[in-house]
Amino acid sequence: xxxxxxxxxxxxxxxxxxxxxxxxxxxxxxxxxxxxxxxxxxxxxxxxxxxxxxxxxxxxxxxxxxxxxxxxxxxxxxxxxxxxxxxxxxxxxxxxxxxxxxxxxxxxxxxxxxxxxxxxxxxxxxxxxxxxxxxxxxxxxxxxxxxxxxxxxxxxxxxxxxxxxxxxxxxxxxxxxxxxxxxxxxxxxxxxxxxxxxxxxxxxxxxxxxxxxxxxxxxxxxxxxxxxxxx
Amino acid sequence: xxxxxxxxxxxxxxxxxxxxxxxxxxxxxxxxxxxxxxxxxxxxxxxxxxxxxxxxxxxxxxxxxxxxxxxxxxxxxxxxxxxxxxxxxxxxxxxxxxxxxxxxxxxxxxxxxxxxxxxxxxxxxxxxxxxxxxxxxxxxxxxxxxxxxxxxxxxxxxxxxxxxxxxxxxxxxxxxxxxxxxxxxxxxxxxxxxxxxxxxxxxxxxxxxxxxxxxxxxxxxxxxxxxxxxxxxxxxxxxxxxxxxxxxxxxxxxxxxxxxxxxxxxxxxxxxxxxxxxxxxxxxxxxxxxxxxxxxxxxxxxxxxxxxxxxxxxxxxxxxxxxxxxxxxxxxxxxxxxxxxxxxxxxxxxxxxxxxxxxxxxxxxxxxxxxxxxxxxxxxxxxxxxxxxxxxxxxxxxxxxxxxxxxxxxxxxxxxxxxxxxxxxxxxxxxxxxxxxxxxxxxxxxxxxxxxxxxxxxxxxxxxxxxxxxxxxxxxxxxxxxxxxxxxxxxxxxxxxxxxxxxxxxxxxxxxx
Numbered sequence: 001x002x003x004x005x006x007x008x009x010x011x012x013x014x015x016x017x018x019x020x021x022x023x024x025x026x027x028x029x030x031x032x033x034x035x036x037x038x039x040x041x042x043x044x045x046x047x048x049x050x051x052x053x054x055x056x057x058x059x060x061x062x063x064x065x066x067x068x069x070x071x072x073x074x075x076x077x078x079x080x081x082x083x084x085x086x087x088x089x090x091x092x093x094x095x096x097x098x099x100x101x102x103x104x105x106x107x108x109x110x111x112x113x114x115x116x117x118x119x120x121x122x123x124x125x126x127x128x129x130x131x132x133x134x135x136x137x138x139x140x141x142x143x144x145x146x147x148x149x150x151x152x153x154x155x156x157x158x159x160x161x162x163x164x165x166x167x168x169x170x171x172x173x174x175x176x177x178x179x180x181x182x183x184x185x186x187x188x189x190x191x192x193x194x195x196x197x198x199x200x201x202x203x204x205x206x207x208x209x210x211x212x213x214x215x216x217x218x219x220x221x222x223x224x225x226x227x228x229x230x231x
Numbered sequence: 232x233x234x235x236x237x238x239x240x241x242x243x244x245x246x247x248x249x250x251x252x253x254x255x256x257x258x259x260x261x262x263x264x265x266x267x268x269x270x271x272x273x274x275x276x277x278x279x280x281x282x283x284x285x286x287x288x289x290x291x292x293x294x295x296x297x298x299x300x301x302x303x304x305x306x307x308x309x310x311x312x313x314x315x316x317x318x319x320x321x322x323x324x325x326x327x328x329x330x331x332x333x334x335x336x337x338x339x340x341x342x343x344x345x346x347x348x349x350x351x352x353x354x355x356x357x358x359x360x361x362x363x364x365x366x367x368x369x370x371x372x373x374x375x376x377x378x379x380x381x382x383x384x385x386x387x388x389x390x391x392x393x394x395x396x397x398x399x400x401x402x403x404x405x406x407x408x409x410x411x412x413x414x415x416x417x418x419x420x421x422x423x424x425x426x427x428x429x430x431x432x433x434x435x436x437x438x439x440x441x442x443x444x445x446x447x448x449x450x451x452x453x454x455x456x457x458x459x460x461x462x463x464x465x466x467x468x469x470x471x472x473x474x475x476x477x478x479x480x481x482x483x484x485x486x487x488x489x490x491x492x493x494x495x496x497x498x499x500x501x502x503x504x505x506x507x508x509x510x511x512x513x514x515x516x517x518x519x520x521x522x523x524x525x526x527x528x529x530x531x532x533x534x535x536x537x538x539x540x541x542x543x544x545x546x547x548x549x550x551x552x553x554x555x556x557x558x559x560x561x562x563x564x565x566x567x568x569x570x571x572x573x574x575x576x577x578x579x580x581x582x583x584x585x586x587x588x589x590x591x592x593x594x595x596x597x598x599x600x601x602x603x604x605x606x607x608x609x610x611x612x613x614x615x616x617x618x619x620x621x622x623x624x625x626x627x628x629x630x631x632x633x634x635x636x637x638x639x640x641x642x643x644x645x646x647x648x649x650x651x652x653x654x655x656x657x658x659x660x661x662x663x664x665x666x667x668x669x670x671x672x673x674x675x676x677x678x679x680x681x682x683x684x685x686x687x688x689x690x691x692x693x694x695x696x697x698x699x700x701x702x703x704x705x706x707x708x709x710x711x712x713x714x715x716x717x718x719x720x721x722x723x724x725x726x727x728x729x730x731x732x733x734x735x736x737x738x739x740x741x742x743x744x
Contacts, residue, residue: 085742
């Protein structure tokens with residue numbers, strides 16, 4: 001259960017406020033106009049932006065000031081999710097041990113994770129030798145290995161084609177269901193939100209609104225969202 | 232919060248070391264100088280010569296570089312890329328070797344005077360102000376050429392395509408495309424060369440001297456070695472610091488474009504132009520190549536046969552120089568890496584790294600000498616002091632090389648590393664060193680080459696027994712044993728380039744890309 005308690009983010013003139021709870025195990029879309037602060041919200045939750053006020057809690061524990069790597073979450077960025085100079089296995093290994101001292105059982109886990117995302121036998125490759133879709137799978141496999149209870153997706157699949165993207169989202173949903181992961185997923189595509197996420201956080205006009213039922217929100221969008229959706 | 236503090240411990244330590252290394256000797260100089268009363272009339276003319284020779288050297292280098300760069304930009308020929316790479320060589324060529332080469336070509340018994348004699352013209356001498364300027368142009372013409380060539384290559388090919396489609400002739404292209412580029416690039420190139428020439432010592436030591444061709448650096452040396460007038464040496468050192476500060480203030484208003492690594496692979500552009508232009512380009516390229524390669528070839532031709540006759544002392548000096556170069560390079564890197572990594576977030580780190588630019592080799596030497604003298608015989612410190620001075624003086628170059636790469640590294644991977652909890656030594660081993668391997672190798676190569684070829688501080692401290700290879704070479708020249716000197720020059724050049732090459736290779740090899 002993720003709680004944003006009177007969270008206040010300030011970046012120059014830009015202000016974003018959030019005050020709500022995301023239930024445990026929810027798949028939650030984050031939608032809203034460009035520049036409204038969707039990525040900013042995720043960056044604050046992940047610990048890259050110290051908030052100007054308020055608290056971030058996970059299961060009641062205050063993580064507002066925890067270092068990004070110490071938070072109970074994994075995040076996939078729009079790009080630069082992999083170190084290009086490390087092999088796929090090493091990139092995954094970082095999820096298990098940041099010093100990359102990997103035991104035999106670690107290697108077994110890595111192999112299993114690769115198989116799970118459909119990339120068995122590609123562990124020795126460098127990211128540049130993989131397609132865009134395969135790179136996304138590696139990043140997802142690392143999140144799988146880290147097995148943190150919260151997963152933040154900042155449009156990591158935006159550069160993929162529609163078919164690949166829906167494959168990846170389906171894989172995310174599967175893995176999240178298996179591990180009971182809570183997912184916050186920035187999306188530009190209302191269809192993605194509708195198919196995958198029962199709940200949606202609307203970010204608009206300086207506020208991140210509490211999660212609402214996705215279908216209801218999209219069927220009767222408030223003015224700010226309606227303008228964005230073009231509906 | 233604790234992490235933040237831990238992150239700045241190393242850079243703060245490095246900054247403190249650099250500051251101590253530069254400011255404490257400067258303090259000693261200031262105290263000993265006690266004003267400018269010790270200066271003489273000749274010192275004023277040294278100041279004047281320092282300024283005008285630097286300005287003239289920079290102006291000539293830039294002026295001559297324009298036709299060479301233009302020709303290299305618009306012509307494609309076999310050996311072009313080799314020639315452009317060679318243009319980078321004088322940057323690491325030991326000064327003393329270049330001076331020897333110039334003497335071999337332009338000196339009393341050189342090819343130029345032989346040609347003049349055959350034509351019944353009077354002899355020219357290379358010693359004096361014009362010799363100093365000639366040597367400075369030799370070193371800096373390639374630098375200016377590369378900077379201007381870079382400017383040319385930075386003009387998008389689409390502009391030339393547009394110009395061609397509008398039927399621009401060479402004159403119109405010059406007015407609309409090339410002149411604006413030159414206006415942007417030339418001031419930076421001029422200033423970079425001007426700065427280098429202001430602290431010229433080895434060139435002035437070998438080719439200059441006398442009331443008309445003494446730089447402030449050389450005057451410091453003479454006050455030391457000939458008059459042993461430490462007060463005057465200290466006052467002169469203050470003058471030199473003043474010059475550097477003024478020049479740096481000037482440079483701060485004008486950021487020079489990077490001088491390294493001009494892109495060389497742009498697809499060839501078809502270029503029309505007539506015979507006259509082709510001839511002009513041919514002359515520019517051939518002239519520059521001859522001017523740059525002639526002196527080096529002269530040394531090689533003369534030195535190689537004499538290699539077996541080298542005195543054993545030379546080999547000892549080789550060992551000393553290699554050891555010095557290796558240690559001072561390691562010290563430079565140890566200071567440069569933490570400062571460069573901290574620089575994007577903490578401006579003071581970059582400031583500390585640039586601090587050595589206010590002092591020259593001889594200024595640092597004077598200060599360190601003044602500090603050491605009450606306690607020990609300074610000659611016993613010749614090598615450690617040379618080591619420290621070399622490390623300090625290479626630092627600004629290496630840090631400037633690293634900072635842009637560090638910015639890219641941090642912009643691309645800081646968040647990912649933080650989200651994976653990749654910190655401390657693991658981050659250094661798995662992220663920082665692999666991603667920075669190339670600039671680190673290149674920077675180490677520059678630092679090693681600089682230290683290997685340096686003839687500066689050691690001249691103040693050496694008792695004639697402890698010597699580096701450049702100092703041994705200088706002594707051989709002073710004793711007119713030119714064949715042996717040429718042989719030692721071959722050796723020094725080979726070692727210098729080998730060091731540079733090895734460091735650069737290691738960097739490439741360590742880069743896992």
